[in-house]
Amino acid sequence: xxxxxxxxxxxxxxxxxxxxxxxxxxxxxxxxxxxxxxxxxxxxxxxxxxxxxxxxxxxxxxxxxxxxxxxxxxxxxxxxxxxxxxxxxxxxxxxxxxxxxxxxxxxxxxxxxxxxxxxxxxxxxxxxxxxxxxxxxxxxxxxxxxxxxxxxxxxxxxxxxxxxxxxxxxxxxxxxxxxxxxxxxxxxxxxxxxxxxxxxxxxxxxxxxxxxxxxxxxxxxxxxxxxxxxxxxxxxxxxxxxxxxxxxxxxxxxxxxxxxxxxxxxxxxxxxxxxxxxxxxxxxxxxxxxxxxxxxxxxxxxxxxxxxxxxxxxxxxxxxxxxxxxxxxxxxxxxxxxxxxxxxxxxxxxxxxxxxxxxxxxxxxxxxxxxxxxxxx
Amino acid sequence: xxxxxxxxxxxxxxxxxxxxxxxxxxxxxxxxxxxxxxxxxxxxxxxxxxxxxxxxxxxxxxxxxxxxxxxxxxxxxxxxxxxxxxxxxxxxxxxxxxxxxxxxxxxxxxxxxxxxxxxxxxxxxxxxxxxxxxxxxxxxxxxxxxxxxxxxxxxxxxxxxxxxxxxxxxxxxxxxxxxxxxxxxxxxxxxxxxxxxxxxxxxxxxxxxxxxxxxxxxxxxxxxxxxxxxxxxxxxxxxxxxxxxxxxxxxxxxxxxxxxxxxxxxxxxxxxxxxxxxxxxxxxxxxxxxxxxxxxxxxxxxxxxxxxxxxxxxxxxxxxxxxxxxxxxxxxxxxxxxxxxxxxxxxxxxxxxxxxxxxxxxxxxxxxxxxxxxxxxxxxxxxxxxxxxxxxxxxxxxxxxxxxxxxxxxxxxxxxxxxxxxxxxxxxxxxxx
Numbered sequence: 003x004x005x006x007x008x009x010x011x012x013x014x015x016x017x018x019x020x021x022x023x024x025x026x027x028x029x030x031x032x033x034x035x036x037x038x039x040x041x042x043x044x045x046x047x048x049x050x051x052x053x054x055x056x057x058x059x060x061x062x063x064x065x066x067x068x069x070x071x072x073x074x075x076x077x078x079x080x081x082x083x084x085x086x087x088x089x090x091x092x093x094x095x096x097x098x099x100x101x102x103x104x105x106x107x108x109x110x111x112x113x114x115x116x117x118x119x120x121x122x123x124x125x126x127x128x129x130x131x132x133x134x135x136x137x138x139x140x141x142x143x144x145x146x147x148x149x150x151x152x153x154x155x156x157x158x159x160x161x162x163x164x165x166x167x168x169x170x171x172x173x174x175x176x177x178x179x180x181x182x183x184x185x186x187x188x189x190x191x192x193x194x195x196x197x198x199x200x201x202x203x204x205x206x207x208x209x210x211x212x213x214x215x216x217x218x219x220x221x222x223x224x225x226x227x228x229x230x231x232x233x234x235x236x237x238x239x240x241x242x243x244x245x246x247x248x249x250x251x252x253x254x255x256x257x258x259x260x261x262x263x264x265x266x267x268x269x270x271x272x273x274x275x276x277x278x279x280x281x282x283x284x285x286x287x288x289x290x291x292x293x294x295x296x297x298x299x300x301x302x303x304x305x306x307x308x309x310x311x312x313x314x315x316x317x318x319x320x321x322x323x324x325x326x327x328x329x330x331x332x333x334x335x336x337x338x339x340x341x342x343x344x345x346x347x348x349x350x351x352x353x354x355x356x357x358x359x360x361x362x363x364x365x366x367x368x369x370x371x372x373x374x375x376x377x378x379x
Numbered sequence: 380x381x382x383x384x385x386x387x388x389x390x391x392x393x394x395x396x397x398x399x400x401x402x403x404x405x406x407x408x409x410x411x412x413x414x415x416x417x418x419x420x421x422x423x424x425x426x427x428x429x430x431x432x433x434x435x436x437x438x439x440x441x442x443x444x445x446x447x448x449x450x451x452x453x454x455x456x457x458x459x460x461x462x463x464x465x466x467x468x469x470x471x472x473x474x475x476x477x478x479x480x481x482x483x484x485x486x487x488x489x490x491x492x493x494x495x496x497x498x499x500x501x502x503x504x505x506x507x508x509x510x511x512x513x514x515x516x517x518x519x520x521x522x523x524x525x526x527x528x529x530x531x532x533x534x535x536x537x538x539x540x541x542x543x544x545x546x547x548x549x550x551x552x553x554x555x556x557x558x559x560x561x562x563x564x565x566x567x568x569x570x571x572x573x574x575x576x577x578x579x580x581x582x583x584x585x586x587x588x589x590x591x592x593x594x595x596x597x598x599x600x601x602x603x604x605x606x607x608x609x610x611x612x613x614x615x616x617x618x619x620x621x622x623x624x625x626x627x628x629x630x631x632x633x634x635x636x637x638x639x640x641x642x643x644x645x646x647x648x649x650x651x652x653x654x655x656x657x658x659x660x661x662x663x664x665x666x667x668x669x670x671x672x673x674x675x676x677x678x679x680x681x682x683x684x685x686x687x688x689x690x691x692x693x694x695x696x697x698x699x700x701x702x703x704x705x706x707x708x709x710x711x712x713x714x715x716x717x718x719x720x721x722x723x724x725x726x727x728x729x730x731x732x733x734x735x736x737x738x739x740x741x742x743x744x745x746x747x748x749x750x751x752x753x754x755x756x757x758x759x760x761x762x763x764x765x766x767x768x769x770x771x772x773x774x775x776x777x778x779x780x781x782x783x784x785x786x787x788x789x790x791x792x793x794x795x796x797x798x799x800x801x802x803x804x805x806x807x808x809x810x811x812x
Contacts, residue, residue, distance in 0.1 A: 023587055030665045044774055135657060135664065135771030141490035201768060207658055208770050360591075360667060361773035 020047055027055050031133060031364050034374040037351075041360055049355035051348055057378040064338035068304055069095050072335070074165045079342070079376040081162045083122035085114045085154075086318035087376070088167045090325040091338075093248055093314040095169040098307040098329050101299050107171030108249040109291035113184070114157060114166050115316075116280040116287075120191075121150045122319035123273045123280075126371065130270055131202065133364035134211065139202045146194050149187045156180060171298035181288050188281050195277060203271060212266035216354040216366035219264060226350040230321020230343045231272040231371050236264035242317035254286045266362070269369035273319070304333045320344050320371045344377040452739060458556070466550040468542055468690075471697075475689035476507050478756055482763040489767040514682035522675050526583035533580030534676065534683035540572040541690035548697040549624045551707050551747035562623040563615060566698060567608055570653065573691075574600040577662070577672050584675040592671025595774055596655065596662035602781035603652040609789035610645040613796035614702045617805050623698075627706030636703040638799060642792035643703045645785050647761070650695045652777065654688070656762060658769035659777055696758040697751070704754045707747030715742055 007013065023039045026032025036052040060079060064072050076091055077084035089111070096103060103111075124143040131139025151161050156177050158166040166173050202208060218228070223236035233240055241258040243251045259275040261268040307329030315324035321343025328337040347370045354366050425432045440446045454460055461467055480495070484502065487494030499505025521527060546556035547566055559565055574597045581593020615621060617638065618629035636643045652659040663671040676684060700706055716738040724731050772780075799805045 021587060030669060031667060131770075132665075135660060136769065137486075137657075138490050138767050139770075141492060145491050205768070205770065207772055210776060211770065211773055359773060359775065361661065361664070361775075364667060 019043075025363070026052075031367070033372075034378075037363075037367070039355070039360075039363070044359050044361070046355050046358050046360060046363065049352045051351050053345075053348065053374055053377050055378065056375045060379045061338050061340060064335055066334060068333040069099070069169060069307070069335065070301070072338070073168060074163065076338075076340075077163060077165060079340075079379050080122070080318075080320075080373055082125050083118050083319045084162070084164050085111075085118040085167055086122075086316060087323055087342075088165070089115055089248075089316040089318075090314045090323055091327070092167045092169050093316070094312045094325045094327045095307075097312045097314065098310055098327060099169065099301070099305050101170045101301065103171050103249075103299060104296045105250075106292045106295040107297040107299075109287050110157075110172050110176060110297060111167055112250055112254070112287050113284055113291075114154065114164070114172065116283045117150045117154055118164075119319045120277050120280050121147055121154070123277050124150075126273060126319070126368075127198075130365075130368050133368050134208065136202060136205075136208070139198070142194075142198065142201075146191060149191050153180075153184055153187060156183070168298065170301055171296070173298070175297045181291075185285065185288060188284050192278065192281050195274075195281075198274065203274065209267060211362075212270060212365050212369075213263075214265050214267075215362045216266045216269075216358060216369065217264050218269075218350060218354060222350070222353065223264065226353065227346050228321070228350050229346050230317070230319075231276070232269055232347050232350070232369075233321070234259060235261050235268040235272045237262045242315055242322050246315070248314070248316055250287070250290075251283075253290060254283050256283045256286070266365045266369045269371070270365070273371065306331060306333050307335070315341070318343060320373060320376065321347060340379055342376045342379065343371070344373045347372050348377055448737065448739070455739070461554070461556045462546065466548070466554045467546055467556050470550070471545045471548075471690050471693040472686065474752065474755065475693040475759070478693075478759040478763070479689065480504065480507055481756075482760065482766075485760070486763075486767050511682060514685075515679050517678035519678040519680055520675075522584055522586060524585045525675065526585065529579055529583035530675075531680075533576060533583065534680045534687070536572070536576045536579075537687040538683050538690070540569055540576060541687040541694065544569045544694040545690050545697075547623065548694055549627060549701060549706065550697075550751050551744040552624075554744060554748070555624060558622065558624055561621045563611060563621045563626075566623075567604075570604060570607070573653070574604075580676075581672040584672075586675055588669045588674045589672045591668050592662045592664075592674065595664075595668075596672055598774065599652055599655070599659065599662060599777055599781070602778050603649045603785070606645055606781060606785035606789045607649040607653065609786060610642045610649065610792055611702060612789075613639045613642045613792045616793070616796040616800055623701050627701055627708065630705040631708055634703060634705040634708075638805065639703070639792055639796060641788055641795065643699075645788050645792065646699060646703070648780075648785060650699065650762060651765065652781065654692055654695060654762065657766040658772050661771055661774060661777065664771055692759060692762065693755070696755045696762060699758045700751060700754040704758070705750075706754075707751045709746070709750030709753075711742070711746050713742055713746040713749060 026036035034056045038050040040047040124147040128140045128143040158164040218236050220237045239260045256279045311328040313326045315322045324341040326339040330336040484494045495503025495506035498509045549555035577596040578593045581589040618626045
């Protein structure tokens with residue numbers, strides 16, 4: 003008896019040697035997504051990422067709310083990097099509505115963005131550690147993250163979803179003794195960060211496991227459209243903060259971290275080294291910031307954008323985040339399109355995992371600096 | 380609002396309890412007591428020391444230490460006590476559980492946490508017990524497509540094999556459950572069971588993750604069994620015996636770790652791999668294959684596997700102590716039993732109690748146990764410590780280490796042992812023997 007298949011459908015040929023594994027969505031090493039992995043023994047034959055389990059329609063929701071109401075829900079895709087995902091939206095709306103931002107607010111926005119970048123990278127590093135079975139590297143960053151969460155709580159009043167950046171500046175001014183406290187905590191954190199080096203990055207087992215696995219060459223990294231730390235780990239010197247400086251980044255003193263190797267180890271190390279640069283930026287910004295002044299330009303009630311469109315992007319913890327905002331003389335945006343680093347880095351996962359060992363899967367997967375919720379938006 | 384018993388009334392509950400007690404007393408006195416008397420009528424009671432051994436007399440004997448202590452002492456030398464309590468199961472489980480608790484607190488301190496804190500008031504000392512009770516109360520879920528008899532058998536076999544391993548470890552002079560002359564070969568035989576159990580249960584669960592985990596466990600254990608056996612041959616060559624108790628006796632003056640450090644290191648690494656501890660915990664690698672060959676176990680089946688793992692941990696640490704660290708040998712630190720308790724008894728106020736059966740344990744046994752426990756706990760802590768600093772290794776790295784590096788080191792260790800033997804330094808008739 004034969005079954006007639008609908009036209010265009012065909013049965014998959016089954017190879018006895020190949021086993022199909024559904025890594026996720028209920029798998030401790032997957033996140034909110036699924037990887038359909040085919041393995042031949044211990045080697046991965048093919049990998050098919052299947053994101054979309056946490057799609058929330060942020061872009062559509064943005065079309066029904068006015069420019070100010072959009073702030074709290076647009077930060078939901080990455081709640082622990084909320085300042086950075088709101089940053090390009092604020093920049094774009096300011097350009098659309100023609101708002102000037104006070105000088106002090108620009109510095110405060112940079113400080114908030116860098117604090118948030120550290121929070122994100124520490125979270126990422128904690129999961130990287132536990133993915134590789136290193137439980138101490140899970141506990142330490144997860145604990146040290148509290149330093150920055152406390153600072154942002156003092157700034158904005160919320161521990162994770164800050165909604166601190168608004169078009170026209172920041173929501174409220176810094177508390178009275180913030181600068182001194184911030185400097186003290188950042189300096190302590192830099193000391194702690196050096197201990198990570200000894201326990202994790204110089205660990206011979208970690209090096210043996212991640213060095214030389216999942217190599218992404220410079221040309222492939224550009225061709226596949228990767229961004230952020232993945233791109234910089236493959237030897238491409240690209241950072242939006244340097245190439246298209248926004249707010250006051252051009253006045254601040256920092257470097258772009260670039261590594262040549264392009265393997266899992268380099269991809270795990272670039273964000274770690276970027277945290278040192280973030281601390282430098284914070285300290286520099288605290289020094290150069292105007293000590294007093296307005297932090298928020300007052301907007302008209304229910305401001306309307308012109309018949310215009312704008313694209314602005316910033317460097318987040320996971321790479322460039324771009325917002326394409328179209329307005330048509332209404333208080334709500336006509337269209338908001340978010341281009342996120344996570345999704346662009348996910349594209350190279352099948353290329354990297356093909357031919358790898360199954361044991362390398364967590365290191366390659368999490369090294370891509372991929373956050374499923376952000377990719378689905 | 381409680382939805383469990385909405386019609387609950389305390390007075391009715393207490394009333395029902397009284398009803399229950401009334402009926403129990405009534406039925407017992409009408410039915411139970413006549414049955415007891417009928418049975419006692421037909422049983423022939425023994426006559427001991429010219430007295431008829433009635434149940435009342437037996438009860439008075441239980442309060443007399445001069446009569447009960449010899450019975451207790453006799454019981455302590457029976458096989459069932461050895462298997463269940465002292466050198467066997469109970470002792471091993473208690474020691475392993477205590478060390479696991481210390482390890483959890485210790486690891487928490489490394490990771491800037493507090494560890495178990497609330498269960499048992501004092502620093503969470505009852506946490507392990509709480510975990511055990513939780514596992515007992517959980518439902519056991521068997522996969523629909525599982526091969527059920529083998530799947531059920533897996534945890535029992537695992538605990539059985541671990542218990543067999545524990546029974547071979549000598550704790551103090553004469554205190555060992557099984558003391559065969561080929562003790563070390565018996566140990567190798569028991570260790571050989573574990574990969575078989577892992578693969579059987581992994582296959583029987585009929586899941587992809589357990590299958591991959593089982594094959595990983597098989598590869599890892601087989602790859603590390605050969606360096607394990609080879610690393611222990613040096614000890615056998617030097618001590619000239621396969622009997623574990625005699626190996627301990629042969630270390631009266633020198634511990635073998637002083638002459639065979641390479642063998643000890645190789646054996647220690649193979650212990651980590653056989654126990655699936657970090658950094659060799661890849662049969663249970665969470666981020667790759669969920670929980671490996673334990674994925675489908677739930678409730679007390681998982682609890683039994685954990686219990687078996689603890690017993691195995693104790694047994695391997697004990698084996699390391701016996702073979703390399705001199706077992707029960709150590710300076711006599713245990714105070715001798717005060718003689719005046721035996722001769723004069725204990726006087727509390729007007730009452731003087733005499734205990735002619737004392738002491739229950741001799742001094743050497745207590746001293747030997749003390750040293751054995753100290754050394755074993757140290758080894759267990761060393762086994763658990765890498766969890767704080769190492770990530771997991773990959774399967775090809777582990778096989779490379781096992782088949783290539785450790786076997787080479789184990790052979791070097793054997794050559795060192797042979798050199799010491801033929802140079803006449805150690806061994807029967809040697810300089811230092």
